[in-house]
Amino acid sequence: MLHRGQESADGPGGEGLVVPMAWLYAEYIADELLRTGDLMPPTSFEFRAGRDALALTIFLADTHGELSGIRVVTQLETWLSLTAYDQPWQDWVRTRMERLTADAxxxxxxxxxxxATWRWLRETELLAPDLDAVPGDGPVPDEDAGPKVWTPAWRLGLPLGHLAIHLF
Structure with a gap:
């Protein structure tokens, strides 16, 4: 049975392999936004964290099943507000995931x-600069010289995704 955003490899209504078009499209948009922003090398774990956090945001924000037909520019404000620093993004993701799994x-x-992406973002930790350790009035230490902490991938990827949207 085909679900919203999916298409069979044999075309609509076919019985072949089901292609996750909505997810692939969300991942493509996220990848393009991050590559355009040129914030991290595409081969880095930081890039993957940013792409995955942004793809998850894009996918879960598509509440009407329109993802493959949307224009990116019309959705930028929504994605910016969802990924903003002061928003409880992880709670929003958890709630949307619970709703989608209950509805499916x-x-x-x-x-x-x-x-799988949400699990990777939650369970994978990346060594990153400790932004809370930067003195308020003092000089910002060199990224390689300052203190580092293990951070869940989503905490590092979310600000990267947010910044990439701003730079688009």
Missing amino acids: PGSSPDLDLAV
Whole structure:
């Protein structure tokens, strides 16, 4: 059975392999936004964290099943507000994921990829500069010289995704 945003490899209504089009489109948009922003090398874990956090935001913000038909420019404000520093992004993701898994009668490739991405973002920790350790009035230490902390990937990726949207 095909779900929202999915298409069979044999075309609409086909019985072949189900392609997770909504997830792949969200990931593509996130990848393009981050590459355009040129914030991190595309081969870095930081880039992956940013792409995955942004793709998850894009995918979960698509409440009407329009993802493959949207124009990116019309959604930028929504994505900016969801990824803003003062927003409880992780609570929003958790709530949306619970709602989607409860609403889905069975597993779908789109949702499976979103669940795996959310798990990776939560469970993977990256060594990053401790931004809380920067003195308020003092000089900002060199990124390589300052203190570092293990940070969940989503905490590092979310600001990168937010900044990439701003730079677009």
